[in-house]
Amino acid sequence: MTEILFYHMQRQSLETVLPSLLEKSLERQWRVAVQATSEERLQALDDHLWVFSEESFLPHGTDRDPDCATQPVVLTLRDANPNGASIRFLVEGAALPDDAGAYQRICILFDGTDQDALLHAREQWRGAKEAGHSVAYWQQDERGRWQKKA
Numbered sequence: 001m002t003e004i005l006f007y008h009m010q011r012q013s014l015e016t017v018l019p020s021l022l023e024k025s026l027e028r029q030w031r032v033a034v035q036a037t038s039e040e041r042l043q044a045l046d047d048h049l050w051v052f053s054e055e056s057f058l059p060h061g062t063d064r065d066p067d068c069a070t071q072p073v074v075l076t077l078r079d080a081n082p083n084g085a086s087i088r089f090l091v092e093g094a095a096l097p098d099d100a101g102a103y104q105r106i107c108i109l110f111d112g113t114d115q116d117a118l119l120h121a122r123e124q125w126r127g128a129k130e131a132g133h134s135v136a137y138w139q140q141d142e143r144g145r146w147q148k149k150a
Contacts, residue, residue, distance in 0.1 A: 003105045004096075004128045006121055007146070008139040010112035014091055017109060018045070019052045022073055025087050026058075030104070032073040033085035035094040042075050045091075049073075093120050096128065112139075 009017055018034070025032050036042045042062065049058045060073035063082040068074050074083040079097045081088070086104040088097065093110070100106060110121040128135050137150040 001133045003134045005107045006137045007109045008112045011140045030087045031085040034089045
């Protein structure tokens with residue numbers, strides 16, 4: 001089954017956390033899909049990934065791009081897997097895709113300061129466990145490093 005990792009962000013924003021996780025995925029030579037739920041968030045992530053660091057470049061596109069199937073990272077609002085990704089990041093409460101079992105890993109990033117986001121992540125945790133997926137919970141320590149808590 002798919003490994004599903006829950007990232008409880010408390011000390012850093014999505015814009016800080018996501019690029020480093022994407023870089024680690026690309027280092028492993030995984031193709032990546034990032035699913036948001038709003039056009040505004042998708043556009044903000046698209047813009048941010050071009051300029052988040054002066055020392056780094058994250059090649060990416062959106063599923064609206066004609067060459068999205070060739071992109072190592074694709075941003076989407078849809079459930080589909082436009083670039084044959086092996087890892088999928090779900091942000092702002094995006095639902096587990098119907099084909100969750102087709103991924104090597106799914107990462108759910110949620111805002112630990114938002115009570116609704118916490119409740120939604122708990123529901124996703126229960127659903128993932130009931131579906132037989134391997135689940136793990138990661139939380140940031142005081143220095144912003146990730147520690148596995150469950």
